[in-house]
Amino acid sequence: MKLLNNDIEITKYKISTRKIAPKKQIRIVLVSDLHSNPKDVRGKLISKMVLEQKPDIIALCGDIADAIRPCTGAMQFVEEVCKIAPVYYVTGNHECRFGRYNEIIEAFRLRGVALLNNEYQKIQVNGADIIIGGVDDPFVGSIKPELDWEEEFFKAFSSLNAMPEYKILLSHRPELVALYKKTPFDLILSGHAHGGQVRIPGILNGLYAPNQGLFPRYAGGLYNHGGKTHIVSRGISYKPMPRILNPPELVTIDIIGE
Numbered sequence: 001m002k003l004l005n006n007d008i009e010i011t012k013y014k015i016s017t018r019k020i021a022p023k024k025q026i027r028i029v030l031v032s033d034l035h036s037n038p039k040d041v042r043g044k045l046i047s048k049m050v051l052e053q054k055p056d057i058i059a060l061c062g063d064i065a066d067a068i069r070p071c072t073g074a075m076q077f078v079e080e081v082c083k084i085a086p087v088y089y090v091t092g093n094h095e096c097r098f099g100r101y102n103e104i105i106e107a108f109r110l111r112g113v114a115l116l117n118n119e120y121q122k123i124q125v126n127g128a129d130i131i132i133g134g135v136d137d138p139f140v141g142s143i144k145p146e147l148d149w150e151e152e153f154f155k156a157f158s159s160l161n162a163m164p165e166y167k168i169l170l171s172h173r174p175e176l177v178a179l180y181k182k183t184p185f186d187l188i189l190s191g192h193a194h195g196g197q198v199r200i201p202g203i204l205n206g207l208y209a210p211n212q213g214l215f216p217r218y219a220g221g222l223y224n225h226g227g228k229t230h231i232v233s234r235g236i237s238y239k240p241m242p243r244i245l246n247p248p249e250l251v252t253i254d255i256i257g258e
């Protein structure tokens with residue numbers, strides 16, 4: 001086992017639900033925390049790996065661009081994955097920093113990404129009706145100080161309670177579990193924690209994560225919150241902090257009708 005292994009791992013999850021008709025199936029590929037990896041070769045490798053998973057939907061869960069790095073890597077990656085399947089995206093804290101929010105989301109939109117900012121779409125995938133929603137990272141408050149993030153979040157999705165479809169939320173932050181539990185979503189997809197940087201399989205599920213501190217509870221993996229499924233990607237970038245026993249991760253999720 002290599003301590004510093006930056007080869008990308010593919011983690012696969014299967015979720016079953018009665019909200020989708022029996023035998024119908026949807027595959028989501030989740031990518032988070034690319035951090036605008038500037039190496040063209042690696043960006044192309046990641047989009048090739050996404051293609052090989054044959055996704056129906058691609059979910060980008062924030063920090064695809066980076067606050068201080070050039071956006072070239074992020075833009076190239078987004079261009080590539082938009083050719084594969086519909087791409088749904090939410091911002092992370094990095095896209096909300098240093099005044100580049102508008103520039104980044106506009107560039108992503110131009111390349112075909114559907115930005116979900118306190119909004120949702122009803123879509124049909126492989127004959128199954130689902131709802132996919134998303135929320136800006138709370139750091140957006142630094143550029144929109146008038147915004148009450150929590151209030152807007154609940155307001156945006158309150159009408160979903162009465163809807164029978166399977167509901168998916170993209171939200172960069174894994175630690176906001178208390179809020180997610182109050183929403184109508186069945187599946188929440190997050191990133192941000194980078195797997196807690198240091199992991200010891202079977203012993204330590206992450207040493208440190210932003211906004212969670214030491215020994216983070218939601219560093220990466222699948223969590224169950226009273227019937228809601230929460231999948232936290234360990235992220236796909238290996239910079240700027242080294243990752244120990246914590247390879248970058250691409251996630252596939254199969255949602256299967258019961």
Ligand SMILES: [Fe+2]
Nearest residue numbers: 063092093192
């Ligand atoms: Fe983040």
